Amino acid sequence: MTSALKALVSAAPKVELHLHIEGSLEPELMFALAQRNGVALPYKRVEDVRAAYQFSNLQEFLDLYYQGMSVLQTEQDYYDLTMAYLQRCQQDNVVHTEIMFDPQGHLERGIAFATVFNGISGALLDAERQWGLSHRLIMSFLRHLSEESAFAALAEAEPFLKHIHAVGLDSSEMGHPPEKFARVFARCRELGLKITAHAGEEGPPAYVWQAIDTLQVDRIDHGNRSLEDDALVQELVKRKLTLTVCPLSNLKLCVVPSLTQHPMLDMLKQGLKATVNSDDPAYFGGYVNDNYHALIDHLPLTHSHLYDLLRNGFDGAWMDDKQRQQHIRTLDQAFSVRC
Numbered sequence: 001m002t003s004a005l006k007a008l009v010s011a012a013p014k015v016e017l018h019l020h021i022e023g024s025l026e027p028e029l030m031f032a033l034a035q036r037n038g039v040a041l042p043y044k045r046v047e048d049v050r051a052a053y054q055f056s057n058l059q060e061f062l063d064l065y066y067q068g069m070s071v072l073q074t075e076q077d078y079y080d081l082t083m084a085y086l087q088r089c090q091q092d093n094v095v096h097t098e099i100m101f102d103p104q105g106h107l108e109r110g111i112a113f114a115t116v117f118n119g120i121s122g123a124l125l126d127a128e129r130q131w132g133l134s135h136r137l138i139m140s141f142l143r144h145l146s147e148e149s150a151f152a153a154l155a156e157a158e159p160f161l162k163h164i165h166a167v168g169l170d171s172s173e174m175g176h177p178p179e180k181f182a183r184v185f186a187r188c189r190e191l192g193l194k195i196t197a198h199a200g201e202e203g204p205p206a207y208v209w210q211a212i213d214t215l216q217v218d219r220i221d222h223g224n225r226s227l228e229d230d231a232l233v234q235e236l237v238k239r240k241l242t243l244t245v246c247p248l249s250n251l252k253l254c255v256v257p258s259l260t261q262h263p264m265l266d267m268l269k270q271g272l273k274a275t276v277n278s279d280d281p282a283y284f285g286g287y288v289n290d291n292y293h294a295l296i297d298h299l300p301l302t303h304s305h306l307y308d309l310l311r312n313g314f315d316g317a318w319m320d321d322k323q324r325q326q327h328i329r330t331l332d333q334a335f336s337v338r339c
């Protein structure tokens with residue numbers, strides 16, 4: 001039964017709504033780029049990198065995530081990184097992806113915004129031309145840095161904003177509440193950008209409230225701790241706000257003690273628009289299908305729950321409506337849902 005469900009999900013068209021492109025840097029590519037650019041890494045072998053990926057919280061992961069980024073220097077590096085991820089999307093039948101990137105993590109190392117943007121978007125456009133994978137690009141602000149730094153990153157992004165669909169908020173959550181960036185996000189809304197923010201991954205429900213009320217988000221990234229506040233759950237349900245949940249990330253960062261205790265089923269039961277995503281697949285041990293399979297292995301998920309998760313993804317995507325409807329028809333056929 002579980003293998004049939006896994007096969008069904010693997011073959012179904014799906015979206016990814018929560019993916020940090022820098023978090024898709026596999027150790028093999030990290031080593032290749034380090035060699036290409038003459039960057040010293042504190043590891044001798046690829047296996048040593050994977051062995052180091054044991055985290056007990058978000059910050060322990062972020063320390064290695066920022067260290068890993070140091071190998072990314074040229075436009076070709078960003079292209080190769082993105083193309084490798086997009087090829088994984090093709091293998092997983094991901095037909096639309098909305099990827100985040102962290103410009104401040106590159107600008108502060110002296111890499112030009114154009115270098116980062118051109119490499120990432122070059123690969124996105126090639127994947128769209130070559131096999132029809134559609135995309136949106138989300139620029140994320142690092143919340144451990146200042147409001148001034150976020151405004152400076154936004155200024156660097158201005159020439160490229162036509163191609164950037166949304167802004168997000170990521171990095172160390174505790175002690176960096178969404179309201180710290182109220183003015184930055186107000187300006188982004190004026191610029192017509194969609195808004196998302198990591199909230200309730202490690203931070204309290206109050207941070208999710210701030211993301212909704214102050215930042216006026218269109219989606220919430222993670223949102224797990226919303227379940228601690230019934231009124232907040234009701235508000236998320238009322239607003240039909242999509243939660244981009246990341247099961248293997250939650251496990252690796254100790255947001256949940258085990259996948260059998262993952263709140264995904266509870267989220268669906270309460271009417272939340274939860275979706276399945278990989279977050280930083282190279283660090284957390286799996287891409288989108290791996291995340292679905294891990295849930296199937298550990299929770300009593302039915303055919304109907306899986307349909308809802310896949311469907312919530314399409315409903316929450318910032319994609320072209322005609323394409324959305326076409327993909328939903330294919331999804332419905334795969335799950336034999338009558339119109």
Ligand code: HPA
Pocket residue numbers: 020023058065170171172198201249279280
């Ligand atoms: O899971 C995450 N949480 C917060 N910031 C991040 N930056 C990359 N991944 C993450």
Ligand SMILES: [Zn+2]
Pocket residue numbers: 018020170198221279
């Ligand atoms: Zn994330």
